[in-house]
Structure formats: structure tokens, C-alpha cells
Amino acid sequence: METLxxxxxxxxxxxxxxxxxxxxxxxxxxxxxxRKGPPVLQPLHDTIKLLGKGAVYSETTTWMFRxxxxxxxxxxxxxxSLVPLAGAPLVSFNGDAILFAYLFALGRFVTVTAALDTGxxxxxxxxxxxxxxxxxxxPALILAFAGLAYxxxxxxxxxxxxxxxxxxxxxxxxxxLGSLFVVLLAENSRIPVDDPNTHLExxxxxxxMVLDHGGPDLAFILHGAxxxxxxxxxxxxxxxxxxxxxxxxxxxxLLGLAAAAVLIGLVESSMARLRLxxxxxxxxxxICAATFGLILTLR
Amino acid sequence: MLSVCLxxxxxxxxxxxxxxxxxxxxxxxxxxxxxxxxxxxxxxxAKSIWAPTGSLDTFGEWSLPSARLAxxxxxxxxxxxxxxxxxxxxxxxxxxxxxxxxxxxxRSKSVxxxxxxxxxxxxxxxxAKNAVLFLFAWEVMALASFFLVVVEDEHAEVRRxxxxxLACTHTATLALLLLFSVxxxxxxxxxFDGIRSVMPSDGxxxxxxxxxxxxxxxxxxxxxxxxxxxxxxxxxxxxxxxxVMSGVLLKVGIYGFLRLIWMLRSVPDFWAVVLILAxxxxxxxxxxxxxxxxxxxxxxxxxxVENIGIIALGLGLGCLGxxxxxxxxxxxxxxxxxxxxxNHALFKSLLFLGSGAxxxxxxTRNIEAGGGLLxxxxxxxxxxxxxxxxxxxxxxxxxxxxxxxxxxxxxxxxPLDSGGATLAAASIGGLALIGGLALACFTKAYGTxxxxxxxxxxxxxxQDAPAAMILPMAALAALCAFIxxxxxxxxxxxxxxxAVVCDVPLDSARLALAGSAMNARRIGLIGFGVIxxxxxxxxxxxxxxxxxxxxxxxxGCGFTAPTPRMQYTASSFAQPLTGAxxxxxxxxxxHQSPVGYWPGQAEFSTHTDDRVLDGFLRPVSSxxxxxxxxxxxxxxxxxxxxxxxxxxxxxxxAWKL
Numbered sequence: 021m022e023t024l025x026x027x028x029x030x031x032x033x034x035x036x037x038x039x040x041x042x043x044x045x046x047x048x049x050x051x052x053x054x055r056k057g058p059p060v061l062q063p064l065h066d067t068i069k070l071l072g073k074g075a076v077y078s079e080t081t082t083w084m085f086r087x088x089x090x091x092x093x094x095x096x097x098x099x100x101s102l103v104p105l106a107g108a109p110l111v112s113f114n115g116d117a118i119l120f121a122y123l124f125a126l127g128r129f130v131t132v133t134a135a136l137d138t139g140x141x142x143x144x145x146x147x148x149x150x151x152x153x154x155x156x157x158x159p160a161l162i163l164a165f166a167g168l169a170y171x172x173x174x175x176x177x178x179x180x181x182x183x184x185x186x187x188x189x190x191x192x193x194x195x196x197l198g199s200l201f202v203v204l205l206a207e208n209s210r211i212p213v214d215d216p217n218t219h220l221e222x223x224x225x226x227x228x229m230v231l232d233h234g235g236p237d238l239a240f241i242l243h244g245a246x247x248x249x250x251x252x253x254x255x256x257x258x259x260x261x262x263x264x265x266x267x268x269x270x271x272x273x274l275l276g277l278a279a280a281a282v283l284i285g286l287v288e289s290s291m292a293r294l295r296l297x298x299x300x301x302x303x304x305x306x307i308c309a310a311t312f313g314l315i316l317t318l319r
Numbered sequence: 320m321l322s323v324c325l326x327x328x329x330x331x332x333x334x335x336x337x338x339x340x341x342x343x344x345x346x347x348x349x350x351x352x353x354x355x356x357x358x359x360x361x362x363x364x365a366k367s368i369w370a371p372t373g374s375l376d377t378f379g380e381w382s383l384p385s386a387r388l389a390x391x392x393x394x395x396x397x398x399x400x401x402x403x404x405x406x407x408x409x410x411x412x413x414x415x416x417x418x419x420x421x422x423x424x425x426r427s428k429s430v431x432x433x434x435x436x437x438x439x440x441x442x443x444x445x446x447a448k449n450a451v452l453f454l455f456a457w458e459v460m461a462l463a464s465f466f467l468v469v470v471e472d473e474h475a476e477v478r479r480x481x482x483x484x485l486a487c488t489h490t491a492t493l494a495l496l497l498l499f500s501v502x503x504x505x506x507x508x509x510x511f512d513g514i515r516s517v518m519p520s521d522g523x524x525x526x527x528x529x530x531x532x533x534x535x536x537x538x539x540x541x542x543x544x545x546x547x548x549x550x551x552x553x554x555x556x557x558x559x560x561x562x563v564m565s566g567v568l569l570k571v572g573i574y575g576f577l578r579l580i581w582m583l584r585s586v587p588d589f590w591a592v593v594l595i596l597a598x599x600x601x602x603x604x605x606x607x608x609x610x611x612x613x614x615x616x617x618x619x620x621x622x623x624v625e626n627i628g629i630i631a632l633g634l635g636l637g638c639l640g641x642x643x644x645x646x647x648x649x650x651x652x653x654x655x656x657x658x659x660x661x662n663h664a665l666f667k668s669l670l671f672l673g674s675g676a677x678x679x680x681x682x683t684r685n686i687e688a689g690g691g692l693l694x695x696x697x698x699x700x701x702x703x704x705x706x707x708x709x710x711x712x713x714x715x716x717x718x719x720x721x722x723x724x725x726x727x728x729x730x731x732x733x734p735l736d737s738g739g740a741t742l743a744a745a746s747i748g749g750l751a752l753i754g755g756l757a758l759a760c761f762t763k764a765y766g767t768x769x770x771x772x773x774x775x776x777x778x779x780x781x782q783d784a785p786a787a788m789i790l791p792m793a794a795l796a797a798l799c800a801f802i803x804x805x806x807x808x809x810x811x812x813x814x815x816x817x818a819v820v821c822d823v824p825l826d827s828a829r830l831a832l833a834g835s836a837m838n839a840r841r842i843g844l845i846g847f848g849v850i851x852x853x854x855x856x857x858x859x860x861x862x863x864x865x866x867x868x869x870x871x872x873x874x875g876c877g878f879t880a881p882t883p884r885m886q887y888t889a890s891s892f893a894q895p896l897t898g899a900x901x902x903x904x905x906x907x908x909x910h911q912s913p914v915g916y917w918p919g920q921a922e923f924s925t926h927t928d929d930r931v932l933d934g935f936l937r938p939v940s941s942x943x944x945x946x947x948x949x950x951x952x953x954x955x956x957x958x959x960x961x962x963x964x965x966x967x968x969x970x971x972x973a974w975k976l
Contacts, residue, residue, distance in 0.1 A: 071863055072863070073867075074864060074865075074867025074868060074869070075864060075867070075868050075869075076868075076869050076870070076871045077868060077869075077870055077871070078870070078871060078872060078873040078874075079870050079871070079872065079873075080691070080771060080772050080873050081873075082693045082694055082770075084693060084704075084770060086860075089860075090853050090856045090857045090860060091849075091853050093852075093856055094849050094850075094852040094853035094856055095849055097852050098845055098848050098849045098852065101845070101848065102845075111841065111845065113837075113838040113841050114727070114834065114838055115723060115726070115727050115730075115835075115838050115842075116838075116841075118723050118726050118727075119714060119719075119723070119842055119845065121751075122712060122713065122714050122719055122723075122754070123714060123845075123849075125711070125712070125713055125754065125755075125758055126708075126713045126714055126849070128758065129708060129711060129713050129758060129762065132758075132762045132766070133704075133762060133765065133766060133770060136762065136765075136766030136767075136770040136771060136887075137693075137766075137770040137771065138771070138873045138874075139690070139691070139770070139771030139772040139873055139881075139883065139886050140873045140874065140875065140881075140886075141885055141886060141887050142874075142875075142876060143887075144766075144771075144886060144887025144891070144892060145887060145891075147762065147766070147887075147892070148763075148887065148891065148892040148893070148894070148895055149895060151755075151758060151759035151762055151763075151896075152759060152895035152896045152899070153895075154755055154758075155752065155754075155755025155756045155758065155759050155896065156752075156755065157755075158751045158752070158754060158755035159748050159751040159752045159755070161751070162726075162747060162748070162750075162751035163744070163747060163748050163751065166729075166730065166733065166744065166747045169730060169733075170730075170733045170734070175726075175727065175730050231874050232873060232874050235863075235864065235867075236859070236860045236863045236864060237860070240856065240860070296895075300895075300899055307748070311744070311748065314744055315744075318733065318737070318740045318744070
């Protein structure tokens with residue numbers, strides 16, 4: 021019974037948290053701009069609508085293009101099994117944090133190859149930016165992980181992101197947190213790295229890679245992207261927020277996710293997207309922060 | 320069984336050389352001797368695993384002083400023999416199909432015997448237990464591979480690459496000759512077991528030994544900055560030979576390092592520092608230079624430098640463990656390096672075999688001439704995709720498992736003192752950067768070549784390779800997926816090899832690596848999970864779509880007449896990264912911009928020279944040549960020469976006094 025309840029709450033979070041979190045981000049941005057904004061559940065409605073539609077495929081594409089959305093969502097779901105969403109993760113072992121990072125690489129690989137399969141210059145541009153920026157985001161992510169793993173004594177997400185009472189070890193945690201937040205924004209194509217709302221193909225990264233996808237494929241991609249945001253934000257939340265007694269672990273995680281969504285919405289409302297040539301500088305800064313954090317931990 | 324293996328391979332080489340005027344007979348002899356020889360060798364490997372004897376097989380006397388024909392198959396030799404035989408067998412079978420489709424090679428009389436000789440010599444090198452025998456086999460291996468590189472010697476660039484390779488490989492042999500002289504002088508014997516039992520474990524002379532080993536084995540393995548021959552020789556050789564050179568020959572250099580560590584039993588700290596630094600330079604440098612290439616085989620050659628860098632990181636971490644007396648760290652580091660050696664042998668030879676099929680279809684190695692080959696050559700492209708994903712370290716394929724092991728070795732070196740922790744942190748950051756850049760490079764190469772619309776007529780008319788070439792590639796791809804999804808058998812072989820290197824009993828090595836092996840198995844299970852979830856999602860997608868699918872044009876932002884030439888090129892794809900690392904790469908750009916309202920001609924091309932070869936060795940050697948030419952012009956009279964000789968003798972005399 022306990023197991024069933026655990027799996028049920030896990031599934032609920034995997035299915036529902038992503039659209040709701042995106043909804044809260046949009047609502048925050050609307051509130052700051054003085055608009056009413058779409059309802060919080062709008063992304064969920066969009067996904068359901070897309071699932072019911074047919075699809076148009078380019079004559080240039082092959083099975084690679086159809087494989088992309090399916091595998092990238094499968095990879096993110098597999099990564100979700102490593103994250104302690106409902107108190108504990110489904111699977112946990114020493115070294116799962118590396119697998120977590122590389123499952124995202126799997127998703128990126130198939131998304132990029134699917135984009136290149138269309139033969140479109142625009143999608144090639146987006147793919148090129150995606151691989152360039154993520155190859156700088158990856159060292160920041162893994163170095164930040166390494167610092168946390170050293171402190172936890174094990175390279176597993178559940179030990180590294182244990183809610184051990186907030187910011188007690190000060191500077192190194194703040195540095196790791198800062199670099200992980202930059203990686204979160206970059207990996208999930210949020211401002212200041214990428215703008216999920218822009219409609220200019222030339223300036224986008226993630227959105228331009230999925231220009232040709234439609235119907236269930238696009239629904240898979242949108243859900244996968246949202247789930248990726250939930251997973252990374254969820255880890256950060258566990259690092260900062262101690263478990264609140266009246267809410268339980270899943271409840272406090274959801275509360276934290278809502279707070280993270282508001283924070284991301286505020287970041288997006290308060291600044292513009294960086295020029296593309298500036299993005300690597302931001303990511304290198306994140307690498308430096310993660311390295312300093314690691315040095316402070318090792319000291 | 321090992322003697323049967325070597326005999327068959329050498330006999331096959333001899334008969335196929337005699338029968339070279341009758342291609343039918345030569346081909347039949349080649350296949351028969353390669354298959355029987357390799358199967359016999361694999362049987363020897365299996366026997367050494369199930370019934371290890373540990374004794375030397377001595378094939379009789381050899382009249383050379385202090386030389387013995389001594390072979391044995393301990394865990395380390397057996398592992399590398401396995402790599403040699405599997406990759407050579409599959410590449411050789413592919414090579415038969417490849418030779419038949421290639422006009423230049425079909426006329427060549429030497430390619431079959433040389434391939435067999437090359438295989439036999441590599442098998443002998445990894446099993447030899449005597450320095451003279453080792454060097455003899457090593458030299459046969461070097462010469463056989465040199466002649467394989469220059470098989471198509473009607474092209475000037477092939478000859479140039481061949482001479483460069485010959486110079487490099489002899490530099491390596493010279494260093495090894497000195498290395499074994501030093502060891503033999505200290506130990507009084509040239510048998511490996513003898514050297515090992517006499518060698519003091521205080522690490523005397525280890526600086527000299529490291530320098531010689533680094534030149535000798537590192538040159539062969541392609542560790543930067545000694546990689547200079549790789550990017551020239553790999554494109555020049557026929558594809559199945561480059562597959563073996565990149566997949567196996569480089570690994571023989573790695574084997575040399577491991578065998579030397581086994582002989583010395585303990586290594587000082589600075590070996591770890593040197594190997595980890597060299598690994599970082601090779602890894603990051605290799606992948607960056609690969610990003611800037613357009614020639615597919617040159618790109619793959621630079622990726623070999625990158626992967627050798629990852630292996631060197633593992634070796635360095637292993638040495639760190641040995642020098643700090645931390646056996647778990649040593650085992651984990653060496654296990655990562657050894658498993659990555661196998662994995663790289665599998666996916667890199669697969670990539671080279673694929674590149675041969677693409678080259679035969681397109682008539683050029685330039686990836687910009689491809690496009691849309693996934694439609695035209697479905698099998699070759701699909702199998703190359705497996706290799707491209709595996710080499711980028713993507714789970715659930717084999718490359719991830721070994722990179723993960725090196726990560727875990729680095730993580731377990733973090734709690735060491737500040738020096739060790741610095742090395743470990745550098746290796747973690749370096750691995751992450753290498754992983755990201757490798758993904759960028761392989762999506763670039765694969766996307767330009769196989770995806771999108773055909774860019775040239777040749778790509779439009781391309782035909783897939785025949786089954787004789789596809790089946791060996793499929794076998795390699797299956798091995799890549801198998802090790803990724805179920806790493807247990809591969810890891811148990813790796814444990815044996817690592818136990819030999821670290822000089823610990825097999826059981827305690829098993830125990831020390833048990834946790835990692837269990838977790839690697841979990842990674843495999845999650846890989847199955849990805850496949851299961853992906854399958855379920857694909858089913859859901861099919862049901863939801865219900866056939867409501869229509870075809871259209873790729874979205875061109877309203878532009879309705881796109882042509883294949885408007886696709887993103889490989890250079891543009893890599894530009895954000897090559898631009899960011901311009902200081903390292905030093906890419907030359909040549910361009911003629913369009914001018915005026917009705918521009919006529921415009922062109923743009925880039926070329927990235929090798930920093931060490933073109934940036935350092937060529938200028939230095941041409942300066943020496945011009946200095947000597949100047950000296951020759953000035954002193955062309957006999958009296959001047961005699962004066963020079965007399966002066967030199969005087970200097971020598973003064974120095975001796």
C-alpha cells in the first residue's frame with residue numbers, strides 16, 4: 021500500500037508539476053507586467069490539445085525526426101526516477117548524479133539530431149547554439165555536483181541534495197547554488213540565456229529547434245522541457261528548504277517549486293535576454309563559481 | 320592455442336602474398352586464415368579465463384642473446400588480445416567487401432598479407448613476456464602498419480603521411496629500446512617476470528623511465544603533444560586499416576604503459592601528475608581540433624586523441640592510487656582506463672568502417688559533401704549513429720559506462736590531500752567539458768553527413784554498402800549496445816586486468832570494485848528503462864496520431880523555395896565553439912565577401928592546422944634544413960669540411976679533459 025501510494029504521488033508530480041510550474045511562471049510575469057495573464061493550468065490545456073492533434077512532417081525528415089521527442093521525453097522521465105520527488109527517489113546509487121547529467125545529454129543529442137534532420141537553416145542555428153552553450157553548462161553542473169558530493173560523501177542525488185538545514189555551510193553552498201541556478205536557466209532555455217516567448221527564429225535556441233514538430237510530438241517536447249525544469253528546480257529546493265512538518269516531503273517540495281517558479285518569473289520580468297555572444301561569459305562565470313565552491317569545500 | 324592463432328595468421332599472410340596475382344585465391348586464404356586465427360586466439364583468451372595457468376608458453380629457443388620466445392596470457396594480456404582479435408576480425412571481414420568496391424585497393428597485392436601480418440604482430444606484442452620479443456613484434460607491427468598506410472602510394476599526400484608516420488614510429492621504437500636497456504641493465508635480465516622480480520620498489524630512475532615510456536608508448540597511443548602522426552596517417556590509410564590503427568594500434572601503446580606499471584609495481588607521484596595533465600590536454604585539445612575539421616577521417620583521428628586523453632586520465636588516477644597506497648582508487652582508475660580502451664576500440668573502429676562506406680559513396684571525405692545519407696544509406700547511417708552516440712558518452716551505450724568509472728575514480732580521489740584533490744577536480748571538470756564538446760562535434764559531423772537534404776549529386780545518388788560491409792559493423796554496434804546495457808561480463812574481464820596491473824589478488828579486486836560493478840549494472844537497467852518508456856511513448860504517439868499524418872515542406876519562415884545549399888553547414892554549426900576557442904585553434908580563414916548590389920563571386924573557406932605539427936615541428940625542421948643548406952653552400956670546399964671536423968674533435972677533446 022505504501023509503495024502504491026509512493027508511486028502514485030511520484031506519477032502525479034511527474035505528470036502535473038511541469039505544466040503547473042510553467043503556468044505559475046507565466047502568471048508571475050503577467051502580474052509584474054500588470055496583465056491578468058492566462059490561467060495557471062493553461063499549459064496543461066495546451067498539452068492536452070496538442071495530444072489530440074495530427075501532425076505534419078517535412079518531406080526531408082526521416083525516422084530520426086520522429087525519434088527525437090519520444091527519446092528525449094523518455095530520457096527526462098528516466099532522470100526523474102533518480103530525483104527524490106516524493107521524499108525518496110525510485111532508484112538511487114553512488115554515481116547517479118553523473119547519470120542524471122548524462123541523461124539530459126541523451127535528450128539533447130536526440131533533440132539536436134531531430135532538428136538537423138529537417139535540413140532547415142534556422143533549426144541548424146538553434147542546434148548549434150544549444151550544443152555550444154550546453155557544453156559550457158555541463159562542466160558547471162558537474163563541478164557543482166562534485167562539491168556537494170564531496171560534502172555528502174557520496175555521488176548520489178539523494179545524499180547530495182539532502183535537506184540538511186539550509187545554508188549552514190555558507191559560502192560553498194551559495195556558490196554551488198548560484199552556478200546551479202545559472203545552469204538551470206541555461207538548460208531550460210529561460211531568460212537571460214534564451215527567451216521561450218520570442219517569435220524571432222533567429223534569436224531563439226530551444227524553441228527554434230522544435231519549429232517543425234507538431235501534435236503529440238510537440239506535446240512530448242513541451243512536457244519533457246517542463247519536467248526538466250521541475251527536476252532541476254526540485255533539487256535546488258531540497259538544498260535550501262528544510263522539510264516543513266505539516267506538509268510532508270512532497271508537499272514542501274511542491275511549495276518550493278511554486279516559489280522557484282515565482283523567482284524565475286521575477287528574473288524573466290526584470291531583465292532582457294543577453295546577447296548571444298554574452299551567454300558563454302555567463303556560463304564561464306558559472307563554471308568559475310562552481311570551481312570556487314569546490315575549492316572551498318575541499319579546503 | 321595462441322601458437323595456432325599466430326601460425327594461422329602468419330601462414331595466411333605468406334600464402335596470400337604468394338597468391339597475390341589471383342585475387343580470388345588470395346581473398347579466400349585471407350578470410351580463412353583470419354577467421355581461424357582469430358577464433359583460435361579467442362579460444363586461448365577463453366581458456367586463460369576459465370582455466371588460468373599463469374605459466375609461460377615458451378615456443379623453443381631463439382638464438383638472439385637474452386631473448387626468449389616467451390608468451391603468456393595473464394588477465395591484462397588476455398584483455399588486450401581480446402581487443403586485438405575482435406576488432407581485427409570484424410575490420411578484416413569488412414575489408415574484404417571494401418577492397419572489392421575500391422579500384423585502387425583491388426589492384427593492390429600487399430593489402431591482405433599486410434593486414435594479417437599486422438594482426439599477428441599486435442597479438443604477439445600484447446602477449447610477449449620478453450623485451451627482445453616485445454620489441455621485435457613491436458617493430459613488425461610498426462612496419463606492417465606503415466606499409467598499410469602507404470598502400471595507395473600513388474597519391475603524394477599518402478606518401479607524405481607515410482613518411483611522417485615512419486619517422487614518428489621509429490622515434491617511439493628508439494625510446495623503447497632505451498627504456499628496455501635501462502630496465503634490463505638494472506635487472507640483469509630481459510624477461511618481463513625477471514625485471515619485475517628484481518625491480519626495486521623505491522622508484523629509482525623513474526623520471527628517466529617515465530620520459531622514455533611517455534615518448535615510446537605515448538607516441539604510439541597518440542597522447543598530445545605526441546599525436547602528430549594520427550591526423551595525417553588515419554586519413555591516408557584504407558578505411559579498414561585506419562579502423563584497426565585507431566581502434567587497436569593506439570591501444571597497444573596503452574597496453575605498454577600498463578605493462579610497465581605492472582613491471583615497476585609502484586610508481587612515484589609525478590607519474591600521476593604527468594598522465595593527468597597530458598590526459599586533459601589530449602582530451603580537450605583533441606575534441607576542439609576535431610570540431611574544426613571538415614575531413615571525416617581527420618575529425619575521427621582527433622577524436623582518438625580525445626579518447627586517449629580520457630584513458631590517460633584513468634591511468635593517471637590509477638597511478639595516483641598506487642603512489643598513495645590506495646588500492647580502491649588504483650583499481651577504479653585503471654578499470655575506467657581499461658574499459659574505455661575496449662569501448663573506444665569498438666565504437667571508433669565502427670566509425671572508421673562507416674567513414675569508409677561514406678567515402679566510397681561520396682568520393683570524398685569532406686562531410687560538407689554529404690547530407691541526407693540516412694535515407695540513401697540507411698544501414699551504414701543507422702550503425703554510425705550508434706557509434707556517434709556511444710563516443711559522445713551518451714547512456715545507455717558503452718562509452719558512458721567507462722567515462723562514469725573515470726568520474727567515480729576522480730570522485731574517490733577528492734578526499735586525498737590538496738595535490739590529489741586538485742588533480743581529481745581538474746579531471747572531473749575536464750571530463751565534463753570533453754563530454755559536452757564531443758556531443759557538439761558528433762552532432763555536427765553526423766547531422767551534416769547523414770541528416771537533412773543531400774548537398775551534392777553524389778550524396779543524392781549514394782547507395783548503401785553491401786552486406787559484407789554492413790554485417791561486421793552491425794556486430795560492433797551490437798557490442799557497443801550490449802556493454803552499455805549489460806556491463807557485467809565486460810567488467811569482470813576488466814577486473815582481471817586491473818588486478819594484474821595493481822598486483823592484488825583477483826578476489827580482493829572483485830571486492831573493491833563490487834560496488835561500482837553493481838552501480839554500473841543499475842545504469843544498464845536504467846538504460847533498459849529508457850528503452851521501455853520510449854517504446855511505450857512511441858506506442859502512445861502512434862495511437863494518438865491514428866494515421867492523421869500529412870507531408871509538407873520544412874518550415875522556412877515563409878520562404879517557400881528552399882534549396883539544399885541553404886542548409887546550415889558544418890563550419891557554421893561549429894562556429895560558436897571554434898570562435899570561442901580561436902586562441903587555441905588558430906583557424907585560417909579565407910574569404911571573398913560579396914560586393915555591390917549584384918554580387919558576383921563570393922567564397923569562404925577555413926582550415927585548421929595542427930598546432931604541434933604545423934605550428935612547431937614543420938617550422939623548426941624547415942629552419943634546420945635551411946640552416947644546413949646554408950652551411951653546405953658556404954663550406955663546399957673539402958678544406959672547410961676538414962677544418963670543421965678538426966674543430967669538432969678539438970671541442971670533444973677539451974670537453975673530455
